[in-house]
Amino acid sequence: MMLADLGADVIKVESPSGDDTRSWTPPVDDTGRGTYFSSVNRNKRSIVCDLRDPEGAAEARRLALSADVLIENFRPGTMKRFGLDFDELAAENPSLVYCSITGFGAGEGAHLPGYDLLVQAVGGLMSVTGAPDSEPTKVGVALVDVLTGQNAVVGIQAALRVRDHSGIGQRVEVNLLSSLLSALVNQASAALNTGVSPQRMGNAHPSIAPYETFTALDGPFVIAVGNDSQFSRLTELLGLPELAGDPRFAHNENRVANRDELRSILENQLMTEVAAHWVHAMTTKGIPAGPVNDIGQAIAFAASLDLEPVTEITDSGRISQQISNPITLSRTPAQYRLIPPDLGQHQGAAWLPAEGTQ
Incomplete structure (x- = not known):
């Protein structure tokens, strides 16, 4: 999807049963489409190829031989079986x-099967x-x-840059x-x-203090x-200027070593006012602070900063609300052409370049 936003014509090749995430519901949007699938499939055209069928594999092969980039996420060896x-x-x-x-x-x-939860567990996160x-x-x-997808984009872009000079692709x-x-x-x-190995610390940071959540009067x-x-x-804002010179807290290393004691002192003062009061006062003084927003509030906050976090795509009379691409380009900005496709929606049209793509 990132590549498609940046101008690529992306053809999503699905099995007859479709991408698994099509059935990962709830939640669903106003049209009944799963919001999980919608989150990562805009700007793609969908065709169906049964790779276990020789005709389907042959169609996929024709497509691959005309493509600049092929992306696959089968287990190793699977694509070889399909030629x-x-x-x-x-x-x-x-x-x-x-x-x-x-x-x-x-x-x-x-x-080994590659599922995000499994990797978060075995990978230490x-x-x-x-x-x-x-x-x-x-x-x-x-x-x-998400991180792996972004790494894939970086690798693909680097390989395309090399191809610009050599004419040869790579894996x-x-x-x-x-x-x-x-x-x-x-x-x-x-x-x-x-x-x-580091251990769980809640919202605290292993190397910086105070750098975590604190409790105000209302949360x-x-x-x-x-x-x-x-x-x-x-410390000046909180009326505790002596802490800045206290040997226990004067420098970050000392504050980390005495974080529990520091937290207790700070929170005793912070409990006298609501969070919004402290966030405003600290921000005014150049002290990094902020509320713990839910996702809806986070989107509204980004909008208040003129970051344009939401894009509305209209395609064939249907409308899809999408989080905008985070990359801003001055000459070739992200394009939003197609809402997430129905299964096989573009069957038979895959060989035609999509309007406005490069």
Whole structure:
């Protein structure tokens, strides 16, 4: 979908039963379409090919041989059985960029099913998500799937750039587990270089304080102090200027070591006013702070900042509300042409270039 937003003509090849996420409901939108499917399938045309049938595999092959990019997320070896593996296609279409997305790579993990929840568990993300006294917790969205898709886009774009100079495509491989390990950044670095795996800390940060949720008179909000200057302004605002010079809290390293004591002192003062009061006061003073919004409030907040977070697509009389592409380009902005397609909606028209694509 990211590639389609940026101008690619994307043809979604589905089995006769359709993409599994078509049936991942509820919730559904006003037309009865599942909102999960709708979230990642705009700007695509859908055709049906039964790859187990020779005719269907042949149609997919014809399409692949005319394509700039092929993306597949079968288990390793599956495309070879259909005569659609990279080596075979590249022999006839040497400029093809062929992207394989797997759960655990093409080696010893080739047989493992790649589902986001599973990878969050075995990849360590759940071990650092949640409160210390809670069970390991998944992130509230299929974050590993999203990160892997973004890595695929980067790899594809890099391969296309190389092809611009050489005329030759290549294979791009990304997998869920490697994408997650890369995205663990500082937590993975800590485990790798100290030999000690980080543990769940709730909303606290292992290396910065105060940098977490705090409780005001009416509920939680976030303070995200990133340096000593911000901490000094915070203590002044709260009427506790002495804390900035206290050896326990004067520098970030000290604050991290004494975070529980610091939290208790700050929260005792924060409980005297509602969250909105503190957010406004801190923001005015240049202290990073904000409410804990629900998703609807988050979208409204982005709109209030003129970020245009929502795009409405009208296609063949149907309307779809979509979160806008986050990339802004001055000359070639994202395009929103097609609402998420019905299964096989564009059968027979797949060989024609879509209007306005490149």
